[in-house]
Amino acid sequence: MKVGEVVTLLNSLVTELRRGTLTLAVLSQLRLPQYGYSLVQSLEKSGISIEQSTLYPLLRRLEKQELVTSSWDTTESRPRKYYVLSEYGLDIFQQLKAEWEKTSSELGSLLKGEEERESD
Template identity: 75%
Template sequence: MSNLLDSLTTELRRGTLTLAVLSQLRTPQYGYSLVQLLKESGITIDQSTLYPLLRRLEKQELVSSSWDTSESRPRKYYVLSDYGLEIFLKLKEDWMSISKELYTILREDEENDVD
């Protein structure tokens, strides 16, 4: 049961992490700053998960990246592309609708458990 639950939890988190990352890229962020922003919001993401996700989002043309070499340590910044913003806003709308529907279903289920 533990392996199944872990697998299902990972599957559930995968889509939500994508949405969470996109939500933070309206302004340019580098990897560590993105991890910190998400952590402040209560969302934990490992760098081993974040960087492959950022590469995938860039390949899908949802984000663009650029290097900042003005400081002693070069940093790669990521930001939503125009297309990425359009997709993010649609995903956000869909997520809000699905969340509301799911909350209603789970709430009804919880009330039935009390009976």
């Protein structure tokens, strides 16, 4: 496999890996209302970068799934659409978080075991 093909494959796999984690990351930040740009900043502070072209379709999908609700704030000079977890969304977020923690722990053990086998 050529270097360019390896890079393309790796980028594709990383994108696939990140896709589900971005949903969990976004849900984790919506316990309090946030607008898109503040959400991008909040995620970036935690080391998670997300493009606005990825975030807004994700927010629309989460709203369609009734995990988040949105409302417009027109009190400032520039109207902003705020998103927040619905009650249903909070429940789903907590279940996803538990599943993430379980899977992360299992995968961590698996990868640690792999490292130990390699050092033998």
